[in-house]
Amino acid sequence: MDGPENFPVFVSVVDDEEDLVYLFRDALSQIPGVSVLAFTDPKLALAHFETNHEKYGLVLSDYRMPAMTGVDLLKKVKEINPEVKRILISAFDVGDEIFSSCNCVDVFLQKPISMTDLASNVRSHIETPTVKEAT
Amino acid sequence: MGYVNFHDSMGPYPAGGELPRHDEILQRILGVPVGHHYFITYSDRKKVRRIYTVYIKKQIEEHPDSIVLVFPYYDNTNAVREELTSEGLNTVELEMSGALVIVDITKIVKSQYFQVPEVERLSEFIKQVEDKNKNKTVFVVADMSVFHHLKKSKELLEYEKKLHQDLAEPENRKELCLYHVRDLKAMFSETEAAELESYREGKIIAI
Numbered sequence: 001m002d003g004p005e006n007f008p009v010f011v012s013v014v015d016d017e018e019d020l021v022y023l024f025r026d027a028l029s030q031i032p033g034v035s036v037l038a039f040t041d042p043k044l045a046l047a048h049f050e051t052n053h054e055k056y057g058l059v060l061s062d063y064r065m066p067a068m069t070g071v072d073l074l075k076k077v078k079e080i081n082p083e084v085k086r087i088l089i090s091a092f093d094v095g096d097e098i099f100s101s102c103n104c105v106d107v108f109l110q111k112p113i114s115m116t117d118l119a120s121n122v123r124s125h126i127e128t129p130t131v132k133e134a135t
Numbered sequence: 136m137g138y139v140n141f142h143d144s145m146g147p148y149p150a151g152g153e154l155p156r157h158d159e160i161l162q163r164i165l166g167v168p169v170g171h172h173y174f175i176t177y178s179d180r181k182k183v184r185r186i187y188t189v190y191i192k193k194q195i196e197e198h199p200d201s202i203v204l205v206f207p208y209y210d211n212t213n214a215v216r217e218e219l220t221s222e223g224l225n226t227v228e229l230e231m232s233g234a235l236v237i238v239d240i241t242k243i244v245k246s247q248y249f250q251v252p253e254v255e256r257l258s259e260f261i262k263q264v265e266d267k268n269k270n271k272t273v274f275v276v277a278d279m280s281v282f283h284h285l286k287k288s289k290e291l292l293e294y295e296k297k298l299h300q301d302l303a304e305p306e307n308r309k310e311l312c313l314y315h316v317r318d319l320k321a322m323f324s325e326t327e328a329a330e331l332e333s334y335r336e337g338k339i340i341a342i
Contacts, residue, residue: 016209017180041317064209066317069284091211092239 008035009057009126014045014073015089016065024060027115031123042068046076053081057126063090071102078104085125089113157186160342164190164311169272172298172310174335176319177342180209183313186342187276188218190311194274195224195234201272202233202264206240206257208278209315236264240281254287254294265308275310280318288322295334 011034015021018040025038034057039045042065049056059077061070074086086104088094091111109121164186167173177183191203207215215237216226229235240257243249249256257277265273282291323331332339 064284066209066280066315067283067321091214092241 007055008033010035010037010052010055011058011060011122011126012037012039012045012049012056013060014039014042014065014070015062016040016042017062020062023115024118027119028060028122031119031126034122034126042070042073046073049077049084050080053077053084056081056084058085058087058122060087060089060122063088063092063094071104074104075102087121087125157182160340161186161189163340165193167309167311169309170306171338172308172312172335174339175311175313175342176316176339177313178316179342180315183342184210184214184218187311187313188215188222191219191235191274191276192222192224195229198272198274199234201274202268203235203274204261204264204276205235205237206243206275206277207237208240208281210278212237212239233268240277240279244281244285252290253285254282254290261308261310271307273308275308276313277310278313278315280313280315283318283322288327292323292327292331295331298334 011028011031013021013024013028013036015024021038021040025036028034028036037045037048039048042061045059045061046068049059059074061073063070065073070088070090074088077084077086085106087107087109088105089109089111094108107121107125109118164173164175175183187205191205194201194203205215210218219226219235224235226235226237230237243260244253244256246256249259251259261273261275265271279291282288319328
């Protein structure tokens with residue numbers, strides 16, 4: 001019987017632009033051992049994270065989103081489970097003050113980004129069951 | 136009664152009615168007379184982008200001696216330029232001549248250049264453009280959702296109240312303030328939303 005360590009790791013992608021969120025989801029779904037969840041509403045993403053945070057490996061969030069910024073979302077993610085990696089992505093110049101003030105972002109990615117680079121960044125920041133077995 | 140109650144659980148559309156069609160909304164927005172300040176509430180970014188792009192193109196074509204100021208928040212300035220270019224506008228030429236100004240609204244409201252509270256900096260910027268371009272009509276499209284992210288909803292409400300009490304909308308300006316419905320709901324309580332709507336009675340258009 002599979003132990004919990006063999007379940008896929010949850011990775012959520014949060015972006016209010018529907019086209020982008022599905023593009024990101026499809027790109028990240030190629031990573032073995034992860035189950036990618038796409039959210040266009042950061043509040044729903046947070047609600048899912050609150051109930052399932054132990055299964056999460058990483059949250060990737062856009063910065064400017066209606067209702068809640070990516071920084072506010074990642075702050076809450078860190079409060080709930082600091083072990084989960086947090087990536088902020090934006091098409092805007094994000095000032096250093098955001099990082100120093102919140103200390104909640106592990107990596108910042110600038111849009112536009114190729115799907116290969118995105119997947120490679122995510123892959124390098126999560127420990128999936130496949131990676132664990134290989135080491 | 137306003138066109139829409141953005142705090143209504145039915146969402147941004149008129150209760151019981153059909154979703155307003157793209158052309159109808161565009162015609163309604165184009166029909167707003169100069170001298171007015173309207174709220175545009177939206178929940179679909181693609182749709183609002185499409186509508187404001189066509190709106191800007193039409194204003195530039197129909198009012199060649201005017202100035203169009205665009206202050207996006209969720210869309211970056213290059214994306215706005217690309218959309219306008221895809222509609223056949225020469226944005227380089229228009230921006231060089233000053234007929235079109237596209238600035239990320241965050242850059243203005245966080246600018247230390249203006250010695251006024253953040254919620255008043257956008258108005259200050261617009262006033263400066265008007266002062267330098269007397270007799271020209273100024274069309275403004277500004278995404279005000281930035282004030283939610285800056286946590287300035289109380290100040291924004293006060294500012295709107297002041298605008299309402301002054302009853303001094305500039306005669307040669309037409310201003311469309313965009314608000315994402317999710318931001319409005321997060322920013323204001325139902326009472327505040329009703330208050331805000333009362334300031335803009337009849338001047339709210341839902342996309």
